[in-house]
Amino acid sequence: MMMFAYLLASGITTGALYALVALGITVVYKATKSVNFAHGDLFMIGGFIAYTFHVMWGLPYVVSLLLAVGAGFAIGAAAERIAFRRLREQGLVSILLATIGLSFILKGTARAVWGGKGDFIPFPPLANPRPISFGGILLVPQQLIVLAGALAVMAIFAAFFKFTKLGRMMQATADNAKAAKLVGIPVNRVYVYTFAIGTAIACSAAVLMAPITLLYPDIGFVLFIKSFAGAVLGGLTSIPGAVVGGLLIGLIEAMSGGYISTNVQDVSSYIVIMFVLVFMPQGLFGGAVLRRV
């Protein structure tokens, strides 16, 4: 029972981060119908930007988080404006290739700017790293901060989507871009905000995660794949689905490692992607797959 409780806590913490990244993937996918393969690397850049503000410049953590989120917002907007807008008319493959290209550019930039400081860069913990006991379960305060931060970002995002005009415009555009344009929604501007917000969410996840891991330029890809598995599990077009999917991937990883073998822990998310794509392509929360006739 004790082992189950530990695995649950570990799975939820990791899953919350996957959920945040999956949220960004889903937001962009809903709007563009294209998977942003650079999303993991945008996450990575967010972590390094926060490292610059917090560790190199000595700014407080919360300020660094806000600045990294702001920088992520600007990078996402610039990427949409510079790279993706021109390609939108040329089909999904072009956008897909552009996201892969952006991924390499971001990795190269990180190596050039933050490279040469060692293989892995530590980000100082926010709280005392000594564990504290919750009903006999030992948790490090950092875990709780990550979890609380992830939930807060999700709540803010949900409120933004539901209660703001821009959020509703984003939903309308995602549902039907042509109809949205007809009723006067500035679709191009909405796309800019979509990429910007998706990237900002990725950056917030990176800043929350940085103190519990180490930063390195290749950190983004695997995190992207696992979060993508979460987004696919959730239906890829569903915001609540991305959150639930991300959390489930975290839990599946922890439980499979704990109760089956550590050898399957890492591949469990890949197995989930395959399973969902083959047997349940609409995911847990996605709509039925429609076919144009």
Added chain:
Amino acid sequence: MLTVGKTIVAIGTLLAGAALAFNQAHAQDIPGVAKDEIRIGSFGSLTGPTYLYGKLTMNGVEAVFAKVNEQGGVNGRKLVLVREDDRCDPATAIAAVKKLVFEEKVFAIIGGGCSNATLGARPEIIKDQIPFVVFASVADGITEPVAKEIYSTMTTSSIESRSQVQYAVDKGAKKIAVVSQHDAWGQSRYEPLMAELKKRNITPVVDLEMTVDDNDATVQALKIASSGADAIIMVLYAKPGAVLIRALNKLGQNPVLIAQTAIADPVAFTKEVAIPDATDKFVTPSAVRYTPTDPEVKEWVERVKKMFPNDELSIFNLMGIGSAQVLVAALKAAGPDLTRDKLLAALAHIKVDTDTYAGTIVCNDPVSHQCNQTPAWIKAAGDKAEVVGVTKLN
């Protein structure tokens, strides 16, 4: 008419001139060997995140060459180092060896940073029959099966793995856990590690896997805690290693932690773990006995610092120094009438103590060309790394 004395002087002069001309012609025949210099090539990573394996090690080599040259060179010839960047990439390493051999016409090579790149270059080195001393790469496949051209002064991966077991046994460990990466790098260490454990009739209490991208090791820490392991053999990079130790600390576990040279700097690693006391029982092997802060290597460190003021000081500098001293000893033993065969013959049974390696470098041709069988164990002590022991394998 010549007197007898003048005749003797004339004949002597003629003979001396002939000998000199022969010597020069001979020197011109041997690639990289001139009357007054020996060109030695080096390849390794000079750029990118793995530059420390190549560039910093080469800096150590160059420091030795500079000192030897100040003292008159090797049998009157100055040593010249020619560097090539392999960018840690096998294809680039092959091109680098070809360039060194055919364009730069070096006499021998000292180098090899990233194992995969050096493994890639091995067939080219054998084909070109150029003497090669490995200074940093650890993969066993570089020196096994034995090739007459290749000798390693680095502790290889299987030597590290065997030493990990020996260290655990020496520390009195009764329950040994293994946590390893199962990628190509990890597998090349995991297999000899498990073979060594089997040879000693030791069954690990748990045998767990991590990947380099893992951000949480609660699962592994729980299994280690429930196994009661008192020593953990880690076949992990620094990132998963740090994640594992954080998770162990969370569960109040404090076993002996035995790493491999993928975590070469225990001080930097302690900072990465970032939990006070969590790395108190952490040790990692090192091919060299000292760290750059030790007074025993002060002279060398100052020399490197002076020659390369913009490069950081590292344990890799010391590895380069030790390896270069072995090469210089072999070059001296090969004599003034230098050929590649003579250098290889000198390397074949060389036995030399250096200023930096933990033990005597002994090459035992044709049984083994892995000449460094004595890793030191280092741990963090504040901002310094300190040597806590040496393991001599039989």
